[in-house]
Amino acid sequence: MADKLISKIPEGPLAEKWTNHKAHIKVVSPGNKRKMEVIVIGTGLGGASAAASLGELGYNVKVFCISDSPRRAHSIAAQGGINAAKNYQNDNDSIYRLFYDTIKGGDYRSREANVYRLAEVSNNIIDQCVAQGVPFAREYGGLLANRSFGGAQVSRTFYARGQTGQQLLLGAYAALNRQIAAGTVKSYPRYEMLDLVLIKGEAKGIIARNLCTGKIERFGAHAVVLATGGYGNTYFLSTNAMNSNGSAAMQAYRKGAYFANPCFAQIHPTCIPVHGEQQSKLTLMSESLRNDGRIWVPKKLEDVAKLRKGEIKPSMIAEEDRDYYLERRYPAFGNLVPRDVASRAAKERCDKGFGVNETGLAVFLDFRTAIERLGEDVIRARYGNLFQMYEKITNVNPYKEPMMIFPAIHYTMGGLWVDYNLQTTIPGLYAIGEANFSDHGGNRLGASALMQGLADGYFVLPYTIGDYLAGKFKEPKTDINAPEFEEAEKAVKDRLNKILSIKGKRSVDNIHKELGHIMWEYVGMARNEEGLKKAIQLIKDLKKEFWSNVYVAGDPNTFNQEVEKATRLADFLEIGELMAYDALNRRESCGGHFREEMQTEEGETKRDDANYMYVAAWEYKGDGVEPELHKEPLNYENIQVVTRNYKD
């Protein structure tokens, strides 16, 4: 194991690790907190909650976001809910059960101690959000309501209609606004981080571009927190927002932060299918719909043919001619199997020719049974906004005909490697939320992203960052005129000028779409050695094409979205390559990573615990050079590692 990969997992029994750790890490006195500066990049659930909480503690925080307001961060689009081990339903939920489900859901590729802590603080999150005025759904008695999500047999998901992410983010954003008003936090909307600045090997600031004026500026601090989300947009088409990108993580990676498990990308089973070549992004239909929706395809190929020709409607197909394939294959969990399992099962049916839609790349999500049982009004109350959204996009009324859905890239479990303190391999650089790798292993369970973002931002980072900063309070404010800033700024400007000066023949989107096709084809739902090797070569070629033939329109010294997209694409090309290297190395199937060579006779994932029960942490070795693999072994002391089973 490389020296840098010290996970700092505390000693002691699992349930006491976090308490013990908090008791022993250092704290910074109130007077000294006022002298210290922290930069937070990103204002989603992780970034906003961290910046607000750090501000409340008295640190001087600078928070940056690429949008016009912190509230636009893509956490806002999370629909279904947030998990917590409250056991309000008396269905025998517990911290241990949430921990167990998360480890199992992640196919035994996440870190025990981190996941246990996540389950432990989950209850505090719900308390915090309620205190902020988040209008969670309630029962008639006035207490909080819950629903079920995939990969769990208890009802532990708290929700605010189909807009849970929005409501939680507005809560964190309100807390952030309060600190901005109090003067502890300074907000920089429409700023994009373009590089990380290290002084003597420690993170001391950033170079950022003012997106309105194009001006390159320097910002210094005692520590830097990346809360910049995932890199799903490497695939061009994903459920991520158009501006979501992996650039900050790549800047850190190029400066020495290790990147962990990049190949672990989540493909969400319930997205609205692609309508054609003009598609710009994919829209998710919340997993919560699987509480009441049943997934099926026709049993008979002749029905499939008639559907594709538009000769019959899905509602006309008789019950006995429908194949509810999730209920058939996974009777214990039925339609609520985890996302990776549901996605692969949809692909299996479509590959066999049973897919619906003109393209053959869709399955049905049907509410008929639930509407018959509960009535249309109940279904409308539960999912009204999702049904409306579906109808606006597809022009089909889902109360009458089933929805058509298909898997799409949704979330990335991989991210910057962090230790138990959420610190990367660069001292002073932290990564929280989707930007790090630590909690979800090979597959994230539904309603756990919101939980992790807020756990990290409200309840973990504000403690652990103190341990680092306590050793720094004597250090003066970071001097942004230091030669390291000078150099970093010059490098940023040179890279930008290089991209702008190419003036080739292809637009940024055009190259990005090609990258997306390569990724989906070879690094998508099913991967194999030959395809991954091909992908690496194709991406290398495309990178050359980008650096010799891209055309970036417009003036870089004004608001210019082409410039933004171009710098992000340069990084997506590198992430794509890194994902392919990682997928090639991991010759096992686990979670969302399905290597065709490694499957059971029934087509389920086949892990190789003897050889791959580790976190793959990649070290940057220079432009065009293969990155170096470091391994952090995963030890399961409190959980028995078994084959995931959602059948019995």
Add this chain to the structure above:
Amino acid sequence: MDKILKELTIKVWRQNGPKDKGHFETYKVHNISQGSSFLEMLDILNEQLIQEGIDPVAVEKGCKSSGPISFDHDCREGICGACSLYIDGRAHGPDDEVTTCQLHMRKFNEGDTITIEPWRSSGFPVIKDLVVDRGAFDKILQAGGYVSVNTGGVPDANAIAIPKPDADESMDAAACIGCGACVATCKNGSAMLFVAARVSSLALLPQGKVEAARRAKAMVAKMDELGFGACTNTRACEMECPKHITVNHIARLNREFLKAKFQD
């Protein structure tokens, strides 16, 4: 199968920066699927404008443009509130309860001329083309749109029962996405619906009631200070709100505001 619109004429407001006077430019787009979203149509137009930059010889006569059009957009599923276009004289275009990104081309017909403008309000200065600065909304919320609790040390989430109708109504108001359609639509450029949504959402909950008076006064004062107009109850905001936030919340804001003033 979605129909293909063979030709559309797109008239777009172009403005190179906050100080530029701005002007309309007119373009043609071809072969747009009615299944495409409005913003996908703009993507296609932008790709065309970029191609003209790459190969100016191919440009039709008299079609010299200012390059790709800047417009705010992000989630493209109607929740982030970034997109903000005034289309054919309506905020978010000719459909009800949608944001621009959810507007689909099936709302348009072959040969249509579509006019696209930015939000026009003194509260929202233009940054470039169709992109405006809505930072004023952040400032209003910073003035009091929160519950003053720090992280940690809060009671159990079920410690206070909240009647379901109150929680539901609070959620109705909390659905505001901060897009600014209400301001753009209002003849007075008033931000009342936006302010009311936040004030009302919090005032309906016991956690928010504690500071209700201070919040209403502070947010209204900030709104006035930032140059938004007065509310004259035309209800245009309610008509164009993509999240169907009703003027009942403005009534509640007024009640909260008056209550606060009586307490002074």
